[in-house]
Amino acid sequence: MSMPVPAEHAGEVPVPSASRAPIELAAYLRWAKDQAMAHKVQCETGGTPTQPLTLIMGNEAGDLDSAASAIALSYVMNHDQAHFVRAYGVPRGVHVPVIQTPRRALSQRKENLHVYEYVQAPVASLLCVDELGDLASPAWGPDAQVSLGLVDHPQLRAAWGADRRIVAVVDHHEDEGLYRDAPLRIIRAPSTSPVGSAASLVAALAHEARRGAALETRVADLLLSAVVLDTKNLKMQEDGGKGTRVDAEAFAYLAQSTSIGRHEAGAASPDPALTAAWSRELQRIKSDVAHLDTHGLLERDLKEVRVVTKRRALQVGLASVPISLSAWLGGAYKGPAPMTEVAAAAQEHEWARWWASLGAFMEERRLDMAVVLSSYKTESKSRRDLALALRGSASELADVGQALEGTALGLKAWKGERRTENGKKERVAGVDAKGHVRSVPGIVGAVWRQGNTAANRKVVQPALLRALQRAL
Known part of the structure; x- marks a missing residue:
């Protein structure tokens, strides 16, 4: 050999x-x-x-x-x-x-x-x-x-x-x-x-x-x-x-x-x-993670890394999860229930609960940033979503987002698998226009659909670290 x-x-x-x-x-x-x-x-x-x-x-x-x-x-x-x-x-x-x-x-x-x-x-x-x-x-x-x-x-x-x-x-x-x-x-x-x-x-x-x-x-x-x-x-x-x-x-x-x-x-x-x-x-x-709650899903495949930038030092956790955000939010991954429509009020509640759970996990693990890498399949097509929560300001989030969107990850606006009452695909909720997470003061967040579905954590992590060095 x-x-x-x-x-x-x-x-x-x-x-x-x-x-x-x-x-x-x-x-x-x-x-x-x-x-x-x-x-x-x-x-x-x-x-x-x-x-x-x-x-x-x-x-x-x-x-x-x-x-x-x-x-x-x-x-x-x-x-x-x-x-x-x-x-x-x-x-x-x-x-x-x-x-x-x-x-x-x-x-x-x-x-x-x-x-x-x-x-x-x-x-x-x-x-x-x-x-x-x-x-x-x-x-x-x-x-x-x-x-x-x-x-x-x-x-x-x-x-x-x-x-x-x-x-x-x-x-x-x-x-x-x-x-x-x-x-x-x-x-x-x-x-x-x-x-x-x-x-x-x-x-x-x-x-x-x-x-x-x-x-x-x-x-x-x-x-x-x-x-x-x-x-x-x-x-x-x-x-x-x-x-x-x-x-x-x-x-x-x-x-x-x-x-x-x-x-x-x-x-x-x-x-x-x-x-x-x-x-x-x-x-x-x-792929069967029906026995896990949000804490278990985040902890199951988590890797942590410390990053020192010009402005600050960050403890970053990257969690790989084998289900879609839509299935996670609505709990569809726990059973055979189909994902169809979601009411706007229910959607806001689901996202608020999800962001709160993510914030609590960050507090427990003493993370300055949590990155959720979701990978799944729809109709035999591979999909990836990327969610990011940062303990920081909206301007820092904007800088990090801009740096990430300039990478080969192919990030674009997130659209979920479910439809809302108006027939459009669901969008990110629980955050304001600048990314402030309503249910977790001090946390800002963003979610993207990842166009480059071949980019797993081995690819995303170094790209993220380079983006943080440029942005912060």
Whole structure:
């Protein structure tokens, strides 16, 4: 598989006995969690940790790609540790996967739970971020012999504090130029060398470390599930999908040992029709968010970033939501009720409630700006909406809006799916002519239809950050 060529270091490296992790996935996850919890207790009781620890974490959105990549990379780095120490210079010790989702919120991603059940990994065996306590504590810093590894995101969350040692970055978002001295640093930016799934990069590292030898079946199942979900069963870029050569190579490697798509255990390779069916099943489960309220929809796939402009510093949250704003406002996503007409009074009430919920979420998360990225289909056509709420003035909103409308996102006036009494499509409500949100003093907001439906969060986020730098 095609990977950057590591700087080899002569000599074999001894592996600490504690890092001889279980082979079977469920046992491995319990073991890894126990290692981190033992470290935490040791620090809390005044002890001095003697075993180096590296926490491998996905992004805070906690999607399957992040979770699978964190688990699998930690697994490979433990079981093939000598390779990573020798080839990349990563520190020896125990590598522990961290799911950056609070345990209470795991149910927001039913597709993840479905895959955990398939690979026989009990949810209780996962180490969730809230189980670590204070992330900025010295217990998770270099003085306690702790390093951090990032997968599926290029920047450590502010909650982890400033004094942290980053030893691995494996990502497919835009390169923000951070952690240049990380021994293992592989970033495939969408603008230069796109890859559909971070799990494909982890699979490539596993292939490299094992010289092509197969992975444990359940680990392969986990990675393959992330790859087929993110790429819609390897729909390639030339066909309008996200799949790339790296994803195809990862799929081919994982196909050696996966149980997915096999009619029987002895089958030589997965049946393409069955892997396609698995991809569709995961897509269907992922799209079903009927169990979530507005808070859950906003939190389920949220990424936060801090932006410093000429005028101010902003904490920005970008929430990806797989339903239309019309379905969200009227609650149609919770059941089979059709979206037809909406009365003007009802429309104003729905928007007031929606803006108020968004404002409360911003207050809870201490966000200066919330951006909602809505993606959905109508009559087999892909659609995207973009809603923005800013803690600021109408003039700042106008400047940001003008900067955004000058990007390749193709923003235009929002029109919903429902009709009002006069037969026209619904428009944005709950704000005055200058964008002041009537139900949330101090918040201004705007909503657009996004013409560039190919621009997902990987594209919108850097465009937004550039627009903020220009406008503010």
